[in-house]
Structures are given as C-alpha cells and as structure tokens.
C-alpha cells in the first residue's frame with residue numbers, strides 16, 4: 001500500500017518509478033551508484049520503505065541520492081513541502097495521477113544485481129575462486145526481516161552450506177525475535193543456531209540489513225565493541241595507521257585495542273550512524289585518512305564501499321577473511337576471525353539505563369526536553385569537576401563521559417527521544433554502582449527526569 005502510494009506521488013510529479021519489491025536499505029542506496037541500462041541504473045534517487053526494527057505501525061521512508069542518505073535539513077524540507085501539497089490536495093487530482101501511474105512504473109529484480117556484486121567481491125578477494133566458501137557451514141538469522149536473501153543468494157553461490165538458517169521469511173510482526181544485533185534475545189537465537197548446527201559462523205541482520213553481527217563457532221558473540229574491533233583489525237591490515245571513527249558508547253578497551261594492538265587511531269565521536277559516517281568523510285576531506293565508520297549498534301560503512309552503510313557488506317568483509325585464509329591453506333572455521341580480536345579487554349560489567357524526561361512536567365517551565373536534558377548534563381559536569389575521584393574525558397563530543405572506579409560512564413541526550421541514556425562499564429557491578437551513584441546524586445535535583453531505573457540499579461546492590 002505504501003509502495004503504491006509513494007509510486008503514485010512520484011509518477012504524478014512526472015517522474016519514472018522503478019519498483020524493486022522486497023529489498024535491503026543498502027541495496028536501495030547502491031542502486032544510485034550501479035551502472036546498467038538493462039535495470040535503469042544508476043537511478044537518480046531511491047526510497048526505502050521500512051520500520052527498521054520498530055513495530056510495523058512505525059513504517060517510514062529513507063531517502064537516498066548518490067551522495068548518501070538525506071540528512072535532517074533535507075527531510076525537514078520534504079516534510080514542509082508535503083504539508084503544503086496536502087493543504088491544496090483535491091480528490092479530482094487523483095484521477096490524473098492514476099493515468100500517469102500505469103505508464104511509468106517498471107518492476108526490476110534489483111536484489112539479484114546487488115547480491116551478484118557481493119558474490120563477485122568475495123570471489124575476487126579469494127583470488128577468483130568460484131566457490132571460495134566450499135566446506136564452510138554458515139547459518140543466517142534474518143529475524144523475519146529483509147535479510148533472508150543472504151543465505152540463498154550470497155552464501156550458497158559461494159559454496160557455503162546454510163542449513164539451520166532461520167527466520168528467513170519476511171514477517172513484519174517479527175514472530176520470533178526483534179531483528180536487532182544489539183538485542184539479547186536475538187543474539188541468543190543465533191548463538192543457539194550456531195551451536196545446534198555445529199556451524200562455523202553465524203550471521204544476524206537487522207530488519208533492513210544496514211546492521212549486522214556475527215557469532216563464531218564456539219558461540220562467542222562478535223557484535224558491539226567486538227565487531228568494531230574485528231572490522232578495525234581487518235581494515236587496519238589493509239590501511240595501516242588509519243583512523244577508525246566510532247560512536248560515543250564504545251569502550252575504553254576498544255581504544256586501547258585499536259591504538260596499542262592495531263596501531264590505528266580511535267576517533268570516538270557521537271552516536272548515530274549518519275554522524276559517524278559524515279565525520280569520517282569530513283576527516284578525509286581535511287587530510288586525516290579514515291577507512292571505517294562504525295557504531296556499536298552494528299551500522300558500519302567503509303570508504304572502499306562508497307561510505308555505504310551496509311550490514312551485508314560488513315559480513316562480506318568477514319567472508320573474505322575466511323575465504324582468503326582457506327585459500328592460503330590456513331585451516332577453516334571462524335578461528336581466523338576470533339584470533340583477530342584476541343587481546344580486546346572486555347569490561348567485567350556493562351549496563352545501559354534509559355532515563356526518560358517527562359515533557360509535560362512543570363519543571364520544564366515550558367521549555368523543550370532538549371534544554372532540560374542539557375541542564376541536567378551541565379549540572380552533572382559541574383559536580384564531576386569538583387569530585388577528585390572522577391575525571392572528565394579530555395576529548396568528548398556528546399554528553400558527559402567520565403572515568404572513575406576503574407571504569408567509565410556516559411550520560412547523553414538520545415538522538416530522537418526525550419531520554420537521557422546512561423552507559424556504565426566497570427570491572428565489577430560494585431564499581432559500576434559507584435559510578436551510578438555519582439550520576440544519581442546529580443540527577444535527583446531534576447524532578448522531570450524519571451530516574452527509577454537508575455535508583456533500582458544502585459539500590460539493588
């Protein structure tokens with residue numbers, strides 16, 4: 001229904017529409033870059049209709065041109081124009097639109113074009129071997145999102161066995177688990193599938209395949225900081241010394257790993273995949289070489305892949321590693337990947353608590369939740385400055401990041417919601433509670449902030 005409505009709107013404006021049917025978000029962006037008259041590429045723009053990992057009633061549109069995804073100012077402009085059009089909308093106008101629609105819509109199986117490019121990339125990396133993954137058993141969990149294609153259209157042509165792959169059929173109600181590589185239930189499901197099938201590797205995607213994570217043959221998760229460490233190791237082998245841009249909630253252990261073990265530079269920036277990608281592009285433009293922008297959420301983009309935010313391409317980089325190790329006679333299995341993250345320090349305890357701002361509370365005094373959140377952060381910062389046991393991070397791009405008790409915390413404003421997410425990592429729960437208490441002391445003076453999750457966390461100790 002949404003696809004038809006969008007198509008009707010575009011053809012009504014006098015433009016041609018090519019419908020791809022079920023597709024992934026990165027494939028949509030890719031179609032603005034692919035060359036091929038037979039499938040009308042490159043297209044001038046692409047629109048993905050998806051709710052991502054959110055419930056089906058929160059569907060939205062993601063817009064792409066060959067310069068990447070549209071940002072906030074462009075989206076605002078589109079919405080304002082749409083509102084104006086809506087004001088002047090008349091039912092008679094629809095009749096003309098219907099006529100144009102039937103003549104200017106074409107259907108193309110673009111996912112076959114996109115997936116054959118992924119297959120070619122792995123073959124090339126393995127030295128032009130037709131089936132470089134022969135003998136590997138890899139299970140895919142698409143969580144009933146759009147990523148099911150990866151088993152039959154990428155892994156199988158490369159020779160891998162994919163039996164035991166699960167939830168490949170799209171179903172927007174997500175009957176099995178939320179397709180989200182940060183979600184504990186989702187990760188549990190793919191770990192179980194790897195162990196049950198004695199597979200070499202597990203791959204999990206989010207709904208629209210712009211995020212991903214993996215699981216090694218022992219059931220060890222390769223997501224969040226570990227996925228960043230793994231991708232950094234691969235990229236730094238190819239580009240020694242390069243800068244890795246990540247989001248703000250990455251661990252201190254990751255910085256040590258990238259800088260001391262891999263010889264790269266870790267640029268911890270802001271949360272939000274568009275923020276990290278744009279920052280990497282900016283660094284390159286001022287002469288600081290960066291080849292990877294990646295978030296703990298599993299969003300990742302490489303310079304070699306047009307800064308395209310593509311979960312499937314991240315997994316292709318892992319497959320390249322497996323295939324080339326096999327071609328070089330260095331055994332099979334996922335050990336080659338696990339070895340790459342060897343030495344990454346993991347925190348003994350990690351937690352994320354999300355503190356909600358009540359937008360209707362009188363303490364906001366008619367102001368915005370953003371202003372209120374900023375006031376909480378300023379107050380916390382002042383308290384930290386006067387506490388000798390806490391040290392503010394010398395370089396920090398969002399919120400308040402503080403070291404203490406052998407760990408760290410970050411309190412920041414959510415990108416979209418009236419929420420202050422609090423991340424704490426420490427050697428033990430006891431140390432994490434000490435950090436939590438410092439935040440609790442500063443936030444108790446803000447009645448519009450719901451600190452119950454934090455109170456529960458510090459009291460339960």
Ligand SMILES: O=P(O)(O)OC[C@H]1O[C@H](O)[C@H](O)[C@@H](O)[C@@H]1O
Nearest residue numbers: 271272273297413414415416421
């Ligand atoms: O700021 P938060 O509420 O934690 O949300 C942050 C997240 O928002 C979206 O899901 C973006 O796609 C992610 O790139 C980002 O990390």
